[in-house]
Amino acid sequence: MICTYLRDPTTRRILLEIVKGIKCFDDADALVKALKNGDLVVIGGDIERNEMIKLIDEFKSRGAKVIAVTTFGQEFDQAKLIGAGADIVFTKPFSPKLLAEKIRELKR
Numbered sequence: 001m002i003c004t005y006l007r008d009p010t011t012r013r014i015l016l017e018i019v020k021g022i023k024c025f026d027d028a029d030a031l032v033k034a035l036k037n038g039d040l041v042v043i044g045g046d047i048e049r050n051e052m053i054k055l056i057d058e059f060k061s062r063g064a065k066v067i068a069v070t071t072f073g074q075e076f077d078q079a080k081l082i083g084a085g086a087d088i089v090f091t092k093p094f095s096p097k098l099l100a101e102k103i104r105e106l107k108r
Contacts, residue, residue, distance in 0.1 A: 008045030037063030044069030
């Protein structure tokens with residue numbers, strides 16, 4: 001399953017247009033409960049960095065792969081998200097085509 005927890009409607013719309021079969025969640029707790037080993041989560045939008053780190057840790061503990069989409073463009077911030085367990089970090093603005101490609105790669 002490919003899931004999203006995105007507080008940014010534009011990023012969510014882009015994902016829904018470029019990748020089929022995505023399940024969107026508005027509630028992080030519901031997403032955590034639905035996750036199965038090997039699922040892929042795309043997280044981001046207006047989520048505060050420390051909250052995102054906490055959620056990445058929770059998703060990874062459930063065996064999920066994580067792509068973080070962030071407005072925090074500093075290398076330090078990206079390193080923190082990778083250090084927290086994100087498999088890939090995209091910084092806005094990002095290439096929708098590249099994001100779709102990375103999603104397909106991680107779902108293999």
